[in-house]
Amino acid sequence: MNDLKTMIREVPDFPKPGINFYDITTLLKNPAGLKRTLDALKERYKGSQIDTVVGIEARGFFFAPAVAYSLGAGFVPVRKPGKLPYKTRQMEYALEYGTDKLEIHEDAIQPGQRVLIVDDVLATGGTAKAVADLVTQSGGLLQGLSFVIELDFLAGRNHLDGHDIFSLLHY
Ligand code: AMP
Secondary structure, rough: OOHHHHHOOOOOOOOOOOOOOEEEEHHOOHHHHHHHHHHHHHHHHOOOOOOOEEEOOHHHHHHHHEEEEEHHOOOOOOOEOOOOOOOOEEEEEEEEEEEEEEEEEEOOOOOOEEEEEEEEEEEHHHHHHHHHHHHHHHHOOOEEEEEEOHHHHHHHHHHOOOEEEEEEEOO
């Protein structure tokens, strides 16, 4: 898996000085890279009877629907405020750079559904924790959180105690 790192472009000082940005567009445009990434995520959860894959705006949307399709699950978007048209639950969270809010449709997840969260990067873990809380508050049974990249030095998984976490690549 580690050779996938050669397909990920690192952009220093984006979006602001001091942030080393992991650009997964260079992985997505590589046919072999995209296939291996999606296959590996599917492989990890294929026996887990996932009902719903939750993707996080925006870069989680690049992966989550494809993982949902290959698992025979549905896809639910978690979006920035004001984008979802129906009634929502909302959660505030801290980013590696700034703070923000996220929303999910209040009827997107049925109580007892088995849910997998997918995003591109686990950094500080603030985003993933907020989405895990949205899923749990909705009555979903969170089966795991899955990332293409985990930034180990930020220890984001410490915010996600008790949850199963799987990352394809570690930096
Ligand atoms: P966090 O809440 O700190 O775990 O941030 C996670 C979100 O921010 C992910 O959805 C990523 O898309 C994005 N992100 C944070 N840090 C980086 C980084 N160094 N490179 C690329 N994306 C990042």
